[in-house]
Amino acid sequence: MSYEVRLEKGYAVVALTGDVDLYKSPDARAVILKCLGDGQHTLVDLSAVNYIDSSGVASLVEGLQMAKDKSLQFGLVGVSKTALNVLKLARLDKVFVIHDSLDAAPAAS
Amino acid sequence: MPGMTEELLGYRFTAEPAELKSMRDRLDRVLELQEITPEVRADWVLAVNEACMNIMQHGYRQQTGDILLRVLRDGNRFNFELEDQAPAVVPEQIQSRALDEIRPGGLGIHFMRTIMDEVTFMPDASGNGNRLLMQVELQES
Numbered sequence: 001m002s003y004e005v006r007l008e009k010g011y012a013v014v015a016l017t018g019d020v021d022l023y024k025s026p027d028a029r030a031v032i033l034k035c036l037g038d039g040q041h042t043l044v045d046l047s048a049v050n051y052i053d054s055s056g057v058a059s060l061v062e063g064l065q066m067a068k069d070k071s072l073q074f075g076l077v078g079v080s081k082t083a084l085n086v087l088k089l090a091r092l093d094k095v096f097v098i099h100d101s102l103d104a105a106p107a108a109s
Numbered sequence: 110m111p112g113m114t115e116e117l118l119g120y121r122f123t124a125e126p127a128e129l130k131s132m133r134d135r136l137d138r139v140l141e142l143q144e145i146t147p148e149v150r151a152d153w154v155l156a157v158n159e160a161c162m163n164i165m166q167h168g169y170r171q172q173t174g175d176i177l178l179r180v181l182r183d184g185n186r187f188n189f190e191l192e193d194q195a196p197a198v199v200p201e202q203i204q205s206r207a208l209d210e211i212r213p214g215g216l217g218i219h220f221m222r223t224i225m226d227e228v229t230f231m232p233d234a235s236g237n238g239n240r241l242l243m244q245v246e247l248q249e250s
Contacts, residue, residue, distance in 0.1 A: 022162050023126035053158055054216035090216050
């Protein structure tokens with residue numbers, strides 16, 4: 001897994017690529033929590049994620065909780081079919097704010 | 110053919126997170142050769158991956174060790190067996206958490222039990238080592 005962070009529409013957009021598994025999810029968790037810790041509204045782009053396991057999902061949940069604690073906006077964009085299936089299994093697909101794409105996401109307010 | 114068990118895979122690997130991707134790729138290829146659809150393969154691979162994660166995180170913890178994955182097919186029934194030499198687990202203590210509680214962690218067992226028809230933990234009576242058997246019936250499409 002690799003990641004890129006860019007600023008768009010008032011968000012830090014964390015784009016993850018590859019497999020977000022037990023080996024790599026600590027990197028995803030660290031970058032997501034860093035963005036939120038810096039006070040940035042954050043979107044996680046999952047469009048290039050081939051695989052995500054429960055540890056990757058846990059990283060997203062931690063982001064969601066931190067965002068709530070800090071009154072920041074947090075969401076997912078471009079959730080791949082694979083990732084959506086795992087979120088559904090965890091019954092979290094309705095818990096996260098999910099945008100089809102970055103274009104579809106409203107600007108952070 | 111029902112009644113004839115065929116061993117599709119025997120794969121021993123080091124119980125380290127860095128080894129998971131290789132295990133997943135190998136398992137996926139084996140299942141692809143059995144003409145299992147990508148959607149079903151993704152679920153089954155996820156369940157096996159979660160089981161391996163549990164062995165690493167809650168079995169071996171900081172210790173090193175191996176995991177042996179075996180995949181067997183009997184007709185439409187697939188068996189995924191995992192063996193380790195970690196301290197024996199107490200099956201009654203292995204439970205998934207309530208899903209209405211939104212918090213990180215504790216999802217692995219839920220994934221395994223949701224995807225598979227049967228999940229059976231069999232700790233070795235000696236106190237060392239475990240065998241985990243996950244069974245699932247391939248649904249005719």
